[in-house]
Amino acid sequence: MPEITHKSLDHTNKQFHAELEAMRSQFFQMGGLVESMVIDAMGALRTGDLSLVDRVREHEQQVNRFEVDIDERISMLIARNQPTAIDLRLLLSVSKMLTDMERCGDEAEKIAKVARRLHESDSSYEPVVELRHMADAVASMIHAALDALARQDPVAAAQVVRNDKEVDKEWKATLRHIITYMIEDPRTISRSIEFIFIARALERIGDHAKNMAERVIYTVRGDDVRHTGVSNTERTARGESLPPDDDR
Numbered sequence: 001m002p003e004i005t006h007k008s009l010d011h012t013n014k015q016f017h018a019e020l021e022a023m024r025s026q027f028f029q030m031g032g033l034v035e036s037m038v039i040d041a042m043g044a045l046r047t048g049d050l051s052l053v054d055r056v057r058e059h060e061q062q063v064n065r066f067e068v069d070i071d072e073r074i075s076m077l078i079a080r081n082q083p084t085a086i087d088l089r090l091l092l093s094v095s096k097m098l099t100d101m102e103r104c105g106d107e108a109e110k111i112a113k114v115a116r117r118l119h120e121s122d123s124s125y126e127p128v129v130e131l132r133h134m135a136d137a138v139a140s141m142i143h144a145a146l147d148a149l150a151r152q153d154p155v156a157a158a159q160v161v162r163n164d165k166e167v168d169k170e171w172k173a174t175l176r177h178i179i180t181y182m183i184e185d186p187r188t189i190s191r192s193i194e195f196i197f198i199a200r201a202l203e204r205i206g207d208h209a210k211n212m213a214e215r216v217i218y219t220v221r222g223d224d225v226r227h228t229g230v231s232n233t234e235r236t237a238r239g240e241s242l243p244p245d246d247d248r
Contacts, residue, residue, distance in 0.1 A: 016087075019073070020087060022073075023070060023074060023077065026069065026073070027066075027070055027094055028146055028149075030063055030067070030098075031101055031145075033062055034063055034101055034104045034105045035139055035146075037060065037104075037105055038104070038108045038135060038142065038205060039135075039139055040055055041108045041109070042115075042132065044112055045115035045131075045198065046127075048115075048119040050116055050119065050120075052112070053113070053115060056112040057109060057112065059105070060109045063105040064102065067102045071095065074091050074094060089218060089219045090219050093215040093218055093219045100209075100212050101142075103204070104209070107205050107208075108201075111198050111202070114197055114198055118191065118194055128188060128191055128192050128195045129177050129178055129181070129199075131174065131195070131198060131199060133170070134167060134170045134171070134174065134203075137163065137167050137170070138167060138203075138206045141160050141163055141205075141210070142205070144157075144160050144209075145157065145209050145212040145213045148160065149212075149216045152216075152219070154217045154220045154236075155234075157214070157220075157237060158213070158217065158230075158234045158236075158237035160209060160213035161210050161214060161230055161233050162230050162234070163206075164206050164209070165230060167202070167203060168203065171200070171203035171206075174195075175199065178195055179192075214233070217233065217236060221236055221237065221239065223236045
C-alpha cells in the first residue's frame with residue numbers, strides 16, 4: 001500500500017476545493033439563468049415579444065441539464081472525499097437548493113406559456129392586473145439568495161425570508177383584485193384566470209427563493225430555520241440564541 005504523505009494530502013485537499021468551487025460556480029450560472037427566465041417571461045407578458053418565450057424555453061432545458069450535472073458532481077464529491085462539517089453542509093444545501101432553483105425555472109416557463117396564449121388569442125390584449133412589482137420582487141429574491149450564498153451572509157439570507165412575507169401579501173391582494181374584476185365584468189373571466197395562474201406562479205417562485213435562503217443560513221450557522229418563523233430566523237442568522245420559551 002503506497003505511503004500517504006503530507007504532499008499527497010495537500011494535493012487531494014486542493015483538488016477537492018477546486019472541484020467544490022467549480023460546482024459552486026456552475027450553480028451560480030444556473031441561478032443566473034433562472035433569474036433571467038423570470039424577467040424574460042414577464043417581459044413577454046408585458047410586451048408581447050414572443051421571442052422571449054422561446055428564449056425562456058431554451059433556458060429551461062439548460063437549467064434541467066445543470067440540475068442533473070451539479071447533482072452528479074455533489075454525489076461524487078461526497079463519495080470520494082470526507083468533507084469537513086462546513087463543506088458538507090454546503091454540498092447538502094446546494095443539493096436541496098437545486099430542486100428549488102429548477103422549480104423556479106419551471107414556474108417561469110409556465111408564465112411564458114401563458115403570455116404566449118394571452119397574446120396569440122387576443123390582439124387587443126390588456127392586463128387585468130399589474131404584476132410587474134411582484135415579478136421584480138421574486139427575481140430580486142432569487143438574486144439575493146444567490147448573493148447571500150456567494151458571500152456566506154446569513155443576515156442577507158434572512159432578509160430574503162422576510163421579503164417572502166411581502167410577496168405573499170401581494171399574492172393575496174392580487175387574487176382579491178382579480179376576483180373583483182371578474183365579478184364586475186364576467187367577460188374577463190377567462191383572461192382573469194390566466195392572471196391568477198401567473199400570480200400564483202410568482203408566489204411559488206418567492207417560496208422557492210425563501211427555501212434557498214433558509215439553506216444558506218443552515219450552511220453558515222448549522223441551524224435548520226425552516227418552520228421557525230421570520231423573527232427566529234433573523235435571530236439565528238445573527239448568531240443569537242432563541243428565547244427559552246420560544247413557541248415557534
